[in-house]
Amino acid sequence: PHEFPIERPTQRLLVVANRLPVSATRKGDDWHLELSAGGLVSALLGVKQNFETRWIGWAGVNVPDEHGQQTLAAALAENGCFPVWLDDDTVDQYYNGYCNNVLWPLFHYIGLPQEDRLAATRSLQTQFKAYKVANEMFARAVYSQYQEGDVVWCHDYHLMFLPKFLKDMNSQMKVGWFLHTPFPSSEIYRTLPLRSELLKAVLTADLIGFHTYDYARHFVSACTRILGVEGTPEGVEDQGKLTRVAAFPIGIDPQRFIEALETDVVKSHIQELRARFAGRKVMLGVDRLDMIKGIPQKLLAFEKFLEENIDWRDKVILVQIAVPTRTDVYEYQRLTSQVHEIVGRINGRFGTLTTVPIHHLDRSLAFHELCAVYAITDVALVTSLRDGMNLVSYEFVACQTQKKGVLILSEFAGAAQSLGAGAILVNPWNVSDVAMSIEDALTMKEAERNERHRHNFMHVTTHTAQAWADTFVSELNDTIVEAELRTLR
Ligand code: ADQ
Numbered sequence: 051p052h053e054f055p056i057e058r059p060t061q062r063l064l065v066v067a068n069r070l071p072v073s074a075t076r077k078g079d080d081w082h083l084e085l086s087a088g089g090l091v092s093a094l095l096g097v098k099q100n101f102e103t104r105w106i107g108w109a110g111v112n113v114p115d116e117h118g119q120q121t122l123a124a125a126l127a128e129n130g131c132f133p134v135w136l137d138d139d140t141v142d143q144y145y146n147g148y149c150n151n152v153l154w155p156l157f158h159y160i161g162l163p164q165e166d167r168l169a170a171t172r173s174l175q176t177q178f179k180a181y182k183v184a185n186e187m188f189a190r191a192v193y194s195q196y197q198e199g200d201v202v203w204c205h206d207y208h209l210m211f212l213p214k215f216l217k218d219m220n221s222q223m224k225v226g227w228f229l230h231t232p233f234p235s236s237e238i239y240r241t242l243p244l245r246s247e248l249l250k251a252v253l254t255a256d257l258i259g260f261h262t263y264d265y266a267r268h269f270v271s272a273c274t275r276i277l278g279v280e281g282t283p284e285g286v287e288d289q290g291k292l293t294r295v296a297a298f299p300i301g302i303d304p305q306r307f308i309e310a311l312e313t314d315v316v317k318s319h320i321q322e323l324r325a326r327f328a329g330r331k332v333m334l335g336v337d338r339l340d341m342i343k344g345i346p347q348k349l350l351a352f353e354k355f356l357e358e359n360i361d362w363r364d365k366v367i368l369v370q371i372a373v374p375t376r377t378d379v380y381e382y383q384r385l386t387s388q389v390h391e392i393v394g395r396i397n398g399r400f401g402t403l404t405t406v407p408i409h410h411l412d413r414s415l416a417f418h419e420l421c422a423v424y425a426i427t428d429v430a431l432v433t434s435l436r437d438g439m440n441l442v443s444y445e446f447v448a449c450q451t452q453k454k455g456v457l458i459l460s461e462f463a464g465a466a467q468s469l470g471a472g473a474i475l476v477n478p479w480n481v482s483d484v485a486m487s488i489e490d491a492l493t494m495k496e497a498e499r500n501e502r503h504r505h506n507f508m509h510v511t512t513h514t515a516q517a518w519a520d521t522f523v524s525e526l527n528d529t530i531v532e533a534e535l536r537t538l539r
Pocket of ligand 1: 090093230231300336371372373413414415416420437439441442443445
């Protein structure tokens, strides 16, 4: 048959996430917008090319006055962003409460709030109501931007009700939902009160995506066990309606990093850092300061390594960059103090008059600084206790074309399934094992480092953020065609 070239207009993609990719701060009548750090933002930055993308989400600030809302909305619109206005109480109940105090720990196997965490908050029921109300507000914001033919892509555990509210408004809307965290074993998930309502709401989406096959399988098991619906190789079937469930491993935009390494600004940072750390091997951790990242476990392993390897004490430095997040939550404040205490102890024990073994920063780095520090690193340490994917490991690999350093990676990060063959995999709870892996990594022969890097680099440069989004959206388009076919039959 003859193939006709079909001119297709660029598809409009409405990306809905709790947070917009920018943070806004007010300066009188003006707004200052800054790109925020985080996995979701990094991944979606690499997506823009093939779609006309609009972002819908919360700008991270409470703007009670109408004038402020108008000026901020105008500044955001210039960047393709459209805000959802959340007041302080909603943020407290929905975001700090149900999202970060209930779903986040549950999905990362920390479990539901115990008494001390519950006491500080109101009941789960109240938070759950606020969660639904907030999701409805997001739905209205999406609806006001929606045009026929648009694809709506909802992101993460904050917005599990969004597919349902959108479908209630317009059943023809193409709606996909992607989870950036792990989906836990159904044995953990089923401890959640109101577990059915949340699952049913997500199942109204046309396509549901996870980072790994395991998370998708856990989700399907939760649906079959809790809702009594049928699990099929394609997804979940309920009374003849199939919701497709699949794995779509996320990636980064590797070119953005590779090209940055060639710029003068990054090159001069690299020179400065090399001079600063001359004569020492550099180990690196880059994490949001979150309990899931296993920062205390990483520090304890490094301490054990120094204890047992006297000769290495003045020959290695661990640079740990920890961006503070959720700083108003008690558990995060406690974690910060704990990390500071361990860093202080290790530096006290093993430091000298001129140097300390850990260089710890409580802040985020600018992109060019981050690239430079990735490039000069000999060993990167990712010790997440649970992590949906972990993009830091991907970014490190992308920046190692020269050095071909070693990645030590937790087996509990989704990335272990894609970079497992090139990395040294560890159980972060096993401090002795991680300490030994540090030694193996620091002494690894060049040939083995090259081989491991080649494997990882191949993966990172082929499984990109763009490919992730293209695959998800094209599957989403297909699921609708299937649904339409069924109604035609
Ligand atoms: P995060 O938990 O934020 O993402 P990760 O995937 O590692 O984790 O992404 C972190 C991003 O923030 C990276 O792009 C990194 O460069 C940046 N970042 C972290 N610390 C920084 C610092 N100190 N300075 C500057 N930038 C910093 C969530 C899930 C992950 C999942 C992603 C994407 O928890 O498991 O991989 O979403 O789905």
